[in-house]
Amino acid sequence: MAFIVINPNSTAAMTDSILAMAQAAAPGAAFEGWTSTLAPPAIQGPADVAAATPPLLELVTQAARRGAEGVIVACFDDPALAEARACAPCPVIGIGQSAFHKAALRGWRFSVVTTLPAAIPTVEGNIRGYGLSQHLGRVRASNVPVLALEEDTEAACARVAEEAERAVAEDGIDAVILGCAGMARVTGHLRTRLPVPVIDGVEAAARFISVL
C-alpha cells in the first residue's frame, strides 16, 4: 500500500500541488493525495482547526483501515497530530514538524515565512512544543492569504520572496522554511532567488515518512 498525504482543507487544487511535490521528493515511494472535503477551504486560525479536526481524524482512520504505510498531515499548522497518531498504527507526521526537524538535524537556525499574521502564534507555539525554539530566528508573515497562493501565484510568490529576503538580511539564519502547504508551488522559484537553503515541509515530510 502507499503513503497517504492528507490535505486537511477542502481545496482540491492544493492537494494536487502537494501531491506533486511529495512524489517528486521521494520518487521511489508511492503517494496518494486525499482531500478533506468536509473541511473549510483553508485553515487560517483555531476555528478552522476545530472544524477541520473531525473529518481529518476520520480520514486518518480510513487510511489505517486501508493499510497505509504512513500518513502525512499536509497543513503547516500540524493540526491534531497527537490525536491523528492514535487513529493509526503507522507513522503519522506533520509538514511543519518535518520542516523544523530537518533544520534541527542539520544544525541550522531558521526563520519561517508564513501567510497571515494570525498564523504566527500557532507556528511559534508548535516550534516551542517540539522543543526546537533554539533553532528559531523569527516567524514572519508575508501577508499572503492561503488561497492567494492558488489564485495569483506570481504575485504571491513575489511577496513571499521579499519577506524571505528580509529574514535572510535580519535574522542571522542558515535556512528559510516556507510556512504553508500551498507554498510548495513556489519553492522552486524561491530556491533560485535566495542565498540560503529553502525548506519545504511537504518535501521534508515525503522524505522522512519513507525512512521512519
Add this chain to the structure above:
Amino acid sequence: MAFIVINPNSTAAMTDSILAMAQAAAPGAAFEGWTSTLAPPAIQGPADVAAATPPLLELVTQAARRGAEGVIVACFDDPALAEARACAPCPVIGIGQSAFHKAALRGWRFSVVTTLPAAIPTVEGNIRGYGLSQHLGRVRASNVPVLALEEDTEAACARVAEEAERAVAEDGIDAVILGCAGMARVTGHLRTRLPVPVIDGVEAAARFISVL
C-alpha cells in the same frame, strides 16, 4: 443560560457525580451535565482521546449555539482544549487545567494521584504545556482504572488514599490533586483523611468558570 459541564466519555453515571460536585462547588450558578454518548466509556490513552474528540467538539458547538455562559470539559486529560475553545465564544476550561492553576495561584507545590500508569505521560505533558512544572512534585498512578471508581468506590478510594499518603510523605508537597473526573465522588472522604488540601478539578473548574 447555564454553564455546560461536558463529560467527554459515554458513562452517564460519571456525568451525574461530576454535575453534583460542580453544583455543590458553586451553588449560585446553574450547571447542566452533558454526556458524550458517541465517545468511549472511559478515556485512558491517546486512542480514546482521538475517538472522543469529534463528538466532544460537536457538543461544544451545540453548547455555543444554545448560548452557554461557559463550558467545562470534564476529563482530567483536558482533551482537545484548544480546538474546543475555537468552537465557542464563551470561556472553555478543562478540569486538569483548573486544578493546576488553582494550586499555582495559591503558590502550592502539588502531586497528582491519577488512575493507571498509562495516564502519567499525558498529565505530565499537560502540566509542562501549561508552564506549571515548577509546582509539580510527582504524577503518581493509583492503579485504579477509571470505571472502578464507579463500580467499587470503597476499594478504589482506599487505594487512591494510600497513594496520596505516599505523595504527602515523599514529595514535599502542599496539596494533592485528584487526577480523574471520576474521583469527584471520593474527594470528601480523602479530605477527612489527608493532612494537606485536596484539590478536585471539577470543583476548581466549577468555581473558576463563574468568575472568568
Add this chain to the structure above:
Amino acid sequence: MAFIVINPNSTAAMTDSILAMAQAAAPGAAFEGWTSTLAPPAIQGPADVAAATPPLLELVTQAARRGAEGVIVACFDDPALAEARACAPCPVIGIGQSAFHKAALRGWRFSVVTTLPAAIPTVEGNIRGYGLSQHLGRVRASNVPVLALEEDTEAACARVAEEAERAVAEDGIDAVILGCAGMARVTGHLRTRLPVPVIDGVEAAARFISVL
C-alpha cells in the same frame, strides 16, 4: 470577616480606586482596602520594592491576625508574594499573577501595557517565573508614571490606549492586560475603545480570591 486588599504603596487615593474596582468585580464579597502608610508613594523599581516589603509583610500579618478570608496584594509587580503567603494561612494572591492566570485559563495570548520602561524587566521576570511566557506577546511601556494616573487621568488614559492599540495591531494577541493597579480607573474607558478583552488585575484578583 472580609477579604483585605492591600495597596503596598502609601498613596491613599490609589487604595480608593482599587477598592472600588474590587467591590464592583465581586459584589457578593466584602472587601476592605488598606494603605501601606510607611511605604513609598509609588513602587517603580527594586529600591521601592525593598522599602515597601517590611510594612507590607506587617500588614499581611495583621490581616491574618484579624481573621482575613483572603489577601490581595494590589501592586502589579506582585512584590514579596512568597513571603507574604508565609505570613497568613488564607489565600494571598497578587494582581499581576491574577491577570496572567486569567488569560492562561482562557487560552489567550496577551500583551501587557505598563507604566515606565523601568517596570518592564520585573513584569517579564514575573511572567517567566509563573511559567506563563508562552502566553506573552510583549510587555510595553506607556511612559505614564504611576502617579500621573491619579493626577491627570484623562491624558494618562489616552497614552495607555495608544500603546494598547499598538499592541493589538502588532503583537497578534487575544487580550490586553493593564500593568498597574492604578489603571483600574481607566479600565472601563479602555474597554469601550479596544477591540479585544481588557484584563484588569484588580478585577481578576477580586474574583479569584473568592473562589480559591
Add this chain to the structure above:
Amino acid sequence: MAFIVINPNSTAAMTDSILAMAQAAAPGAAFEGWTSTLAPPAIQGPADVAAATPPLLELVTQAARRGAEGVIVACFDDPALAEARACAPCPVIGIGQSAFHKAALRGWRFSVVTTLPAAIPTVEGNIRGYGLSQHLGRVRASNVPVLALEEDTEAACARVAEEAERAVAEDGIDAVILGCAGMARVTGHLRTRLPVPVIDGVEAAARFISVL
C-alpha cells in the same frame, strides 16, 4: 561519492558492525566506514571526548575534501557535532541525535539504555540540548562497558535486555533507544525480545542522511 560513517574511536571491529548496520538500513545508498585510528579505543567520558575530537575533525575535513555526500558521526555521545559541521558543507549528523529525532517525529516517549552510569549525564545533556526532553522517560545504565559489547556479546546482550525490560515496565514509554554505537550488533536480538519498538541510532542515522 558515498556517505562516510566515522567511528570516532579506534576499535576497528566496532566500525565493521556499524557499517554493516548502516548498509542494511539503507541498501540503496553507498557507505564507507572509517575508523579514527588516533582516538582512544572507546569513548566513555569527557577525557575520551577531548582526545577523540582533533582526529575526528581531521577525518570530517578529509571526507569533505573527497566529496562525501554526508557524514555520520557514529558515537552515541554525538561528540563535537557543531565543530564537525563547520568542517564540511554536506550534512553531518550524530547517531544519538538521529535516534532522538526519530522518536520525536513519531511522537514517541522513549528511554535510553546506555553502557556505564558515567555516560548518563552526557546523554541527558544532549537530549536537553536538542530540546527533546519532553520525550524522555529515563536514561538508564546497563553496566555493560563499550568494549564488552565486542568481547562477550551474548552476556552483554542479556544485561542490556534486562535493563530495557525494566524501562518498559517502569517508565511509561513507547520505545527503547540503544545508547551506544556498539549495540548495533544486538539490536536484532532485542527486537525479538521487547514488546516496544527498539531504535538503533546507527540505523536511524543511515536512513536520515540519505534524505536530508
Add this chain to the structure above:
Amino acid sequence: MAFIVINPNSTAAMTDSILAMAQAAAPGAAFEGWTSTLAPPAIQGPADVAAATPPLLELVTQAARRGAEGVIVACFDDPALAEARACAPCPVIGIGQSAFHKAALRGWRFSVVTTLPAAIPTVEGNIRGYGLSQHLGRVRASNVPVLALEEDTEAACARVAEEAERAVAEDGIDAVILGCAGMARVTGHLRTRLPVPVIDGVEAAARFISVL
C-alpha cells in the same frame, strides 16, 4: 571598610563559625559578621523567611550606610536577595547562589545535601530560578535540623557525610554542595572523607565577593 557577612537568623554561634570560614577563605579581605537579632533562631521554611526578611533588609541598609564594600547573605535559602540588592549599591550575594555558580563555572554537575526535607523545594526552586538546573543531580535531605549542627556537631556531621556518600554513589556528580550555612563547621571533615570536591557556600561567597 569591610565586607559584611549577615547571618539572617538570630543564632550568634552560627555567625561565629560563618565568619571564621569567610575569613579563612579570603585571608586578604576584611569581614565583619552581623547577627540578625530580631529574626528567628533558624530559617527552615517560608514562615521563617517572612519573619527574617524585614530585619535582614534593615541590616543591609545599615551596611550600605556604613559604606560596606560588599554584603553576603549567609543563609543557604538566599532569602530576599533581589530586595536586599535594592537596599545597597555594593555587591550583595547569597551563599546558595555562590555555591551553585562556583559549580557552574567549573562545569560540574552537583548534588546538594541540606538539612530537613522541608528545605528541598526552596533549594530546588532557587537553582531553577538561577537557570542552573542542568548542573543539578539531586537535592537531598540529611534529616539534620539546622541547630543540631551547633548542638551535636559530631553526630550531625556523620549523618551529612552518609547522605553525601549516597549522592556520590547514585547521582553521577562531580561535586557535593553543603546546603546550610551552619555546615561550614563540618566542611573540613567532609573533605577528608569524600572522593569528590565539597563546595561550601560561605567559602564560595567570601571568595567571589572580593572579586566582583
Add this chain to the structure above:
Amino acid sequence: MAFIVINPNSTAAMTDSILAMAQAAAPGAAFEGWTSTLAPPAIQGPADVAAATPPLLELVTQAARRGAEGVIVACFDDPALAEARACAPCPVIGIGQSAFHKAALRGWRFSVVTTLPAAIPTVEGNIRGYGLSQHLGRVRASNVPVLALEEDTEAACARVAEEAERAVAEDGIDAVILGCAGMARVTGHLRTRLPVPVIDGVEAAARFISVL
C-alpha cells in the same frame, strides 16, 4: 606555577592586550599569555571554531602537563570548553562564561555588544546553554570585525560605544558586556562614556580563576 591565558586565535597582538588586562585585573596572581599559532587569525564563525579547536586542546593539555593552576580560554565564544576541561585537572573557564556569571551574581540584566552579526547566534546559544537567558536584554552587533579592534582602535571604539549606548537606551539593562576578547583594549574608554557598568570577560575571568 601560573595561570595560563590562552588566546585561541593566532593574532599575537591580541594575546598582548588580553594578558595586560588579565594582569591588571588580578595583580596578585601570575599570568602567562599563550597564542595558538596554528589557529586562524580570528574566530568569527563555526568554521574558525572547528579549525581552532585541535590546537586549543593541545595547548590546554600542555598547560596541564606544566602544572598550570588554572586556564582561561580567551575567546568570547567559549569554544570547546567542555572538551578543554577534560584535558586538564585545574579550573578551565571561558571569558564569555565569566562575563555572564559575573552579571548573574550581581543580579544584573545585561546586553552584549559583539563584533559582526554572524557572531550573534553563538553568543545567544551559549547564554541559553549556561541557563542565564533570564538576564539577557539583547545581543547586539557593532559591525566591527575582530581585527579592526587591533588595526583601527579609535574608530572601532566609537562604533562599539554607539551600539552600547543604544543598548542602554533601549534594552532596560543594568550593565553592558563587551563581546570579544579584543575589546579589552577599549574597556577603559567605554567606562568613562557609559552610565552603566561595563563588564569585560577577560577581566572577569582573571578575577574568577584565582578564587575557584
